[in-house]
Amino acid sequence: MYIAVVGTGYVGLVTGVSLAEVGHRVVCIDIDAAKVKKMSKGISPIYEPSLDELMKKNLTANRLSFTTDHQEAFKESEVIYIAVGTPENEDGSANLGFVERVAIDIAKHVRKDAIVVTKSTVPVGTNDTIKQVIRTNLVRDVKVEIVSNPEFLREGSAIHDSFHGDRIVIGAESERAADIIEEINRPFGIPVYKTDIRSAEMIKYASNAFLATKISFINEISNICERVGANVEDVAIGMGLDHRIGNQFLNAGIGYGGSCFPKDTKALIQIAGNVDYDFELLKGVVNVNKHQQQLLLNKLKERVGSIEGKRIAVLGLAFKPNTDDMREAASIRVTEELVNNGAFVVAYDPVAMEKARQVLVPQVAFANSASEAIKNSDAVLILTEWDEIKELDPELFETMAYPLVIDGRNCFDLELMRKYRLEYHSVGRPAVRNMLITRN
Numbered sequence: 001m002y003i004a005v006v007g008t009g010y011v012g013l014v015t016g017v018s019l020a021e022v023g024h025r026v027v028c029i030d031i032d033a034a035k036v037k038k039m040s041k042g043i044s045p046i047y048e049p050s051l052d053e054l055m056k057k058n059l060t061a062n063r064l065s066f067t068t069d070h071q072e073a074f075k076e077s078e079v080i081y082i083a084v085g086t087p088e089n090e091d092g093s094a095n096l097g098f099v100e101r102v103a104i105d106i107a108k109h110v111r112k113d114a115i116v117v118t119k120s121t122v123p124v125g126t127n128d129t130i131k132q133v134i135r136t137n138l139v140r141d142v143k144v145e146i147v148s149n150p151e152f153l154r155e156g157s158a159i160h161d162s163f164h165g166d167r168i169v170i171g172a173e174s175e176r177a178a179d180i181i182e183e184i185n186r187p188f189g190i191p192v193y194k195t196d197i198r199s200a201e202m203i204k205y206a207s208n209a210f211l212a213t214k215i216s217f218i219n220e221i222s223n224i225c226e227r228v229g230a231n232v233e234d235v236a237i238g239m240g241l242d243h244r245i246g247n248q249f250l251n252a253g254i255g256y257g258g259s260c261f262p263k264d265t266k267a268l269i270q271i272a273g274n275v276d277y278d279f280e281l282l283k284g285v286v287n288v289n290k291h292q293q294q295l296l297l298n299k300l301k302e303r304v305g306s307i308e309g310k311r312i313a314v315l316g317l318a319f320k321p322n323t324d325d326m327r328e329a330a331s332i333r334v335t336e337e338l339v340n341n342g343a344f345v346v347a348y349d350p351v352a353m354e355k356a357r358q359v360l361v362p363q364v365a366f367a368n369s370a371s372e373a374i375k376n377s378d379a380v381l382i383l384t385e386w387d388e389i390k391e392l393d394p395e396l397f398e399t400m401a402y403p404l405v406i407d408g409r410n411c412f413d414l415e416l417m418r419k420y421r422l423e424y425h426s427v428g429r430p431a432v433r434n435m436l437i438t439r440n
Ligand SMILES: NC(=O)C1=CN([C@@H]2O[C@H](COP(=O)(O)OP(=O)(O)OC[C@H]3O[C@@H](n4cnc5c(N)ncnc54)[C@H](O)[C@@H]3O)[C@@H](O)[C@H]2O)C=CC1
Pocket: 006, 007, 008, 009, 010, 011, 012, 029, 030, 031, 032, 035, 083, 084, 085, 086, 098, 101, 102, 105, 119, 120, 121, 122, 151, 152, 153, 154, 155, 259, 260
């Protein structure tokens, strides 16, 4: 199949590369010329495990190409994927400006009958708008059908998820269009669920909102655990053994960040509000998430008193491990608050430092390693559970005058931390206060 993918962010690029890998001829289009130049050389503009290798392999095999030219890209295309961003408007609703722009580009440049597949996360009813925009702006006499095919990949394991996802959802207005998209995806061997377009659009928001709900739920349980002396990790294991609950997405921490949960939960509240439905539960989920980051800062303030003039090491800046994505990362608000309170912040991340420099407040200093950040600090805050951080030797913390570690991601085993001279606070687990121990 000749396929065009519009937008080469996390979703578009991974979709394009994966479709090329299973044998399709794919052209990826982006308006960002610098990005296109880089990708044409086989260099991924984002950090995503295995992506570079697959890009190079498929470029060499001539199954994959990149361009800024929509007209050129749509010349042969039988299927056009829309994978541009749908960021948050100020009122929490989804900004559909990029999607609508692409719909107009398709209408102007499409040359043959085509199926337009929406991968971007869009509010229920948006595919009807896309259809309308394309049909009213069509320049040539061609037939365009619309399919909703929401994406469920996670950043940091995007390639793996594309080949081993739990399901592919196809929402279509005709059986023919649904069958063609199913056929395109057959080589992935992932179960396909076909439905109507509006239900497919809703499946995406409902799935993200449900996962976000699980996180806020376990975070509230963790806050109670701290007060009653229980351990949230044991609680999550015990709960997860019930298959109806499942053991995933029950990691308590500083709340969810990233480019999707924060915006998609708010967008779903708006979608509900637009039809006069007050989605109370989801509003609670969003509020709990906001509060959770503050709890970490409260713990710090409680232990160090005034933050002013203190040197605080912040380990882990990306919103989750294995990505350099800084969108809605907890580190943005946390470092800003520390700086506003007069702290000297020294930050470290194994991968996201370059992007972090662009979004964190300019007063933040960057260390070349975790140990450099930790040395001489008054406290360490852990915000992302990178393996590199989880594998740090706790002895490193003993290089601090008063080893105070506040871990927002439960990176360390409590038994292990009890063997070191340090004070360690994590989320939903008993604190370790072990300043007097002498080890042999
Ligand atoms: N990031 C993720 O893990 C996931 C994202 N999604 C959804 O997928 C959509 C895309 O998300 P990301 O890939 O994160 O976005 P992104 O913001 O990383 O990338 C969007 C890309 O589209 C390009 N673009 C904008 N307008 C264009 C146009 N008219 N023509 C060509 N290119 C254009 C931009 O230059 C940019 O490179 C969003 O709706 C998001 O909610 C869904 C599942 C996972």
